[in-house]
Amino acid sequence: MKRRITRQIHLGKIGIGSDYPVSVQSMATVPVAKTDQLISQVDSLAARGCDIVRIALDSVEEEPLFAEVCRASRLPVVADIQFCAGAASAAIRAGAAGVRVNPGLFHDDAELEAMARLAVEKGVAVRVGANSGSIGKAAIEKKMANGVSFVDALGSALVEGALRQCEKLESFGLSAIKVAVKASDVGVTLAAYREFAARTDYPLHVGLTEAGTPAMGIVKSAVGIGTLLNEGIGDTIRVSLTAPPGEEVIAAIRILEACGLRKAAPELVSCPTCGRTEIDLFALAQKVEAMLEEIKASGKTVAAKKIAVMGCPVNGPGEAREADFGIAGSRNGSVLFFSHGKTLGVFSEEEALRQLRDAIETK
Numbered sequence: 001m002k003r004r005i006t007r008q009i010h011l012g013k014i015g016i017g018s019d020y021p022v023s024v025q026s027m028a029t030v031p032v033a034k035t036d037q038l039i040s041q042v043d044s045l046a047a048r049g050c051d052i053v054r055i056a057l058d059s060v061e062e063e064p065l066f067a068e069v070c071r072a073s074r075l076p077v078v079a080d081i082q083f084c085a086g087a088a089s090a091a092i093r094a095g096a097a098g099v100r101v102n103p104g105l106f107h108d109d110a111e112l113e114a115m116a117r118l119a120v121e122k123g124v125a126v127r128v129g130a131n132s133g134s135i136g137k138a139a140i141e142k143k144m145a146n147g148v149s150f151v152d153a154l155g156s157a158l159v160e161g162a163l164r165q166c167e168k169l170e171s172f173g174l175s176a177i178k179v180a181v182k183a184s185d186v187g188v189t190l191a192a193y194r195e196f197a198a199r200t201d202y203p204l205h206v207g208l209t210e211a212g213t214p215a216m217g218i219v220k221s222a223v224g225i226g227t228l229l230n231e232g233i234g235d236t237i238r239v240s241l242t243a244p245p246g247e248e249v250i251a252a253i254r255i256l257e258a259c260g261l262r263k264a265a266p267e268l269v270s271c272p273t274c275g276r277t278e279i280d281l282f283a284l285a286q287k288v289e290a291m292l293e294e295i296k297a298s299g300k301t302v303a304a305k306k307i308a309v310m311g312c313p314v315n316g317p318g319e320a321r322e323a324d325f326g327i328a329g330s331r332n333g334s335v336l337f338f339s340h341g342k343t344l345g346v347f348s349e350e351e352a353l354r355q356l357r358d359a360i361e362t363k
Helices: 035-048 060-072 085-094 109-122 137-145 150-171 186-199 214-230 245-258 281-297 314-318 349-362
Strands: 009-011 014-016 023-027 052-056 077-080 098-101 125-131 177-182 267-270 306-310 325-329 335-339 342-347
Touching: 009 125, 023 245, 035 052, 035 060, 035 245, 035 281, 060 077, 060 085, 077 085, 085 098, 085 109, 098 109, 109 125, 109 150, 125 150, 137 150, 150 177, 150 186, 177 186, 186 214, 214 245, 267 281, 281 306, 281 325, 281 349, 306 314, 314 325, 314 335, 325 349, 335 349, 342 349
Parallel strands: 023 052, 052 077, 077 098, 098 125, 125 177, 267 306, 306 325
Antiparallel strands: 009 014, 325 335, 335 342
16 A cells, blocks of 8 residues: 655654554553553553553643653653643643644633643644544534535534644644544544545544444444555554453554554464364464463564464365464364474364464474
8 A cells, every 4th residue: 555645753762654654552541640550551551562652631730640650651651631731731741752632622722822832842742633522513514504414524524623723733833743533433534534634744643433342343443444544544543442452452453464554473364163173263263362462462572474273184284384383173172283284293272282382482
């Protein structure tokens, strides 16, 4: 795919824009007041492959605690601000790499200007985060009265709201801006990002807001985020799930891998099973998946490029011969362990998993 050309900004050591890889973000669920727990959660997200973490900051009084978190964080910290531009300035003073604001919710332009000028001084990027919940009904109804569909009306209203916010920040001298125009509806999200991408060069933070539980949220996010990425739109992503933030990171990384924007490390392939399978392939594949996540979370580098979990010898060493290592069901519940199409032994499930782990960790 050909990436949309954007201006380049930085969040700490992470570059955002068309010159850099698409980065993964998530949001911490621990409040700033629980500093030790929050830092531990950030460490966990970093171990899972997260690039940037967003943390809620609601008041100026939390600045000292927020500064402690920023100093200890393994990831660039983006302060999530609602309503209080003063808290955004506090976050910048505390060492945040970026702030996320919705200037449409701020009612004091003097505070907003002070925040913008401080961000310029400190080299801090600002994300304009417009979402469907902050768009007034009047703007949507006006467009629909002219024959525009609800999807296009809401998408266009999101774009116009974000553009107004960007123009205000630019008027204060701030140009290190990235933008999100999110909705919970896939169609609205696609319409908004496509229009905004065509009209500006701002780097885009892509995602769906309030996507839902993993069962539905991952599907919606894969369709919405994946579609935009395959069109070259998107410079940093978050999969917003009603789930622990680590699950968001895993889902986001898998979307990037599926779009060819990040190499799987390693890629896990498994067959859909059939009547000749004599093992519990579903459970076995989940165990291998969990094993790989555990190995990567421990900080170890996985050199193997492809791991296979197959249901029977037909789909084992044969169809998965390109896999560095793999396991496949055999007769009477036993399991083949193979490498590049060559069977290395037949074991119990427990022993086959041990053989697989040893091979992965020593390759």
